[in-house]
Amino acid sequence: MKIEEIEISNPDKFIFPDNKITKLDMVKYYEKIADKMLPFLKDRPLTLQRFPDGIDEGGFFQKNASDYFPDFIETISIETEDGSNQQVICNNKKTLIYLANQGTVTFHVWLAKKDDLYKPDKVVFDLDPPEDSFKKSKRLLK
Incomplete structure (x- = not known):
C-alpha cells in the first residue's frame, strides 16, 4: 500500500500492541x-522519537537524518559541541x-525556526506531576 507515494513497509506490525x-493505522492517522x-x-528542526518495533520494544531518539532518507527529506545542519547534526525539517x-x-x-x-535557530519563538512548559496529582498542577496554572 502507498500513501503520498510512500510504500508502507510492514503495515500490519503493531506499533501500539495493547490497543492493536x-x-x-498510525500512518493513516498522521x-x-x-x-x-x-x-x-x-x-x-526535529528530533524523532522512533519505535520501529513498537512501543513495547523500546525506541530511540534520532537527531541526525539517516543516510538512507530520500532526497525529498529536507534537512538542516546544526553545529554542536561535537561537530554537527543533520536534522530533519518536515514541511509537507x-x-x-x-x-x-x-x-x-x-x-x-x-522552539526556534531554521532561519534563526538561536532565537526561540515558542516556550513549552513540561509538567510531569507524580501519579494522581495532576489537579495540583492545574491549580498552579490558574
Missing part, C-alpha cells in the same frame, strides 16, 4: 491530521508520512 494499532500538524512542525505531508513509516511516534520540535 498497526503501523498502517495523514489525516497532517494539515493541522504541519503548521506546528514547519521550518523547525509526504515527509510526515515517510517519517511515520520509519516508526516515528513523536516529533520533538525546536
Whole structure:
C-alpha cells in the first residue's frame, strides 16, 4: 500500500500492541491530521522519537537524518559541541508520512525556526506531576 507515494513497509506490525494499532493505522492517522500538524512542525528542526518495533520494544531518539532518507527529506545542519547534526525539517505531508513509516511516534520540535535557530519563538512548559496529582498542577496554572 502507498500513501503520498510512500510504500508502507510492514503495515500490519503493531506499533501500539495493547490497543492493536498497526503501523498502517498510525500512518493513516498522521495523514489525516497532517494539515493541522504541519503548521506546528514547519521550518523547525526535529528530533524523532522512533519505535520501529513498537512501543513495547523500546525506541530511540534520532537527531541526525539517516543516510538512507530520500532526497525529498529536507534537512538542516546544526553545529554542536561535537561537530554537527543533520536534522530533519518536515514541511509537507509526504515527509510526515515517510517519517511515520520509519516508526516515528513523536516529533520533538525546536522552539526556534531554521532561519534563526538561536532565537526561540515558542516556550513549552513540561509538567510531569507524580501519579494522581495532576489537579495540583492545574491549580498552579490558574
